[in-house]
Amino acid sequence: MSTLRHFLDFQQLEGTALRDILDRATAYKNGAKAPSLAGKTLALVFEKPSTRTRISFEVGMQAMDGKTVNLTQGDSQLGRGETIADTARVLSRYVDVIMLRTSEEKNLLEMAEHATVPVINGLTDASHPCQLMADVMTFEEHRGPIGKKRIAWCGDGNNVASTWIQASARFGFELRLACPPSRQPAQALLDWAAKAGGQISAFDDPLTAVADADCIVTDTWFSMGQSNGDGTRQLLGPYQVNDAVMQAAKKDAIFMHCLPAHRGEEVTASVIDGPQSVVWDEAENRLHAQKGILSWCLT
Numbered sequence: 001m002s003t004l005r006h007f008l009d010f011q012q013l014e015g016t017a018l019r020d021i022l023d024r025a026t027a028y029k030n031g032a033k034a035p036s037l038a039g040k041t042l043a044l045v046f047e048k049p050s051t052r053t054r055i056s057f058e059v060g061m062q063a064m065d066g067k068t069v070n071l072t073q074g075d076s077q078l079g080r081g082e083t084i085a086d087t088a089r090v091l092s093r094y095v096d097v098i099m100l101r102t103s104e105e106k107n108l109l110e111m112a113e114h115a116t117v118p119v120i121n122g123l124t125d126a127s128h129p130c131q132l133m134a135d136v137m138t139f140e141e142h143r144g145p146i147g148k149k150r151i152a153w154c155g156d157g158n159n160v161a162s163t164w165i166q167a168s169a170r171f172g173f174e175l176r177l178a179c180p181p182s183r184q185p186a187q188a189l190l191d192w193a194a195k196a197g198g199q200i201s202a203f204d205d206p207l208t209a210v211a212d213a214d215c216i217v218t219d220t221w222f223s224m225g226q227s228n229g230d231g232t233r234q235l236l237g238p239y240q241v242n243d244a245v246m247q248a249a250k251k252d253a254i255f256m257h258c259l260p261a262h263r264g265e266e267v268t269a270s271v272i273d274g275p276q277s278v279v280w281d282e283a284e285n286r287l288h289a290q291k292g293i294l295s296w297c298l299t
């Protein structure tokens, strides 16, 4: 069995490992010196666009004295059909850790199976665990330990929602979902989370879902690779996070969004640019969280 420390998703990572990573990230943010990654190189492989994930990994790696190399589908042999397995074998001869952003989860699993260095999930259609490390960190900075707190998700039951579901099981908070019936997260994931100790419930009405919530979260109605179908805006419109939704939560509830955001769609400008929004802290914490993940994978 591999002893490599892959960072693939919260179903494969113990709560203790996730807490270890968060502790590292928080310590680095508060001024503790991160371990040196001098002589180490991170390969960033992007089959989809990115701003935060790419830059936070690059800057994080530089801050730890390591180096990065970038590969995108269009400018590599991946775009011409070279397999993920062969790419994994080759990259492992050059670099010390690989981050992959891809569509299908099976690509990530193939990369991890054939790499001989740790592999980090930089987002798939199924999950976005690097994002959730920053999200939990941000929540705890603003509201203290997340265990037993109430988080409400309004909108598309997408990859980020799915990772919140996994996180509910791993960190012991309550998650209330308000998603249209045709955009619910996968039932198999909900079943796993219930068995793993997650406290998750689904609501038709966002105002009911957010009652007494400590935090409201949403994400784009159009994830990368999804078509901008005409019906989507009508379908998801009732799940928009607006002032009425924020007012139905706890008075001091915070608002989070992984970004990029679309004002007037999943969230109004009054909310994302308003006093309860912590999205810029959340974006900053991607950097600290990446350093925590890199240090956990490599040292």
Ligand code: CP
Pocket (backbone or CB within 6 Å): 049, 050, 051, 052, 053, 054, 123, 131, 258, 259, 260
């Ligand atoms: N939140 C997030 O992952 O952003 P990017 O797509 O810009 O990396």
Ligand code: NVA
Pocket (backbone or CB within 6 Å): 123, 158, 159, 160, 219, 220, 222, 223, 224, 258, 259, 260
């Ligand atoms: N759900 C979004 C997240 C972007 C960071 C997407 O997959 O496009």
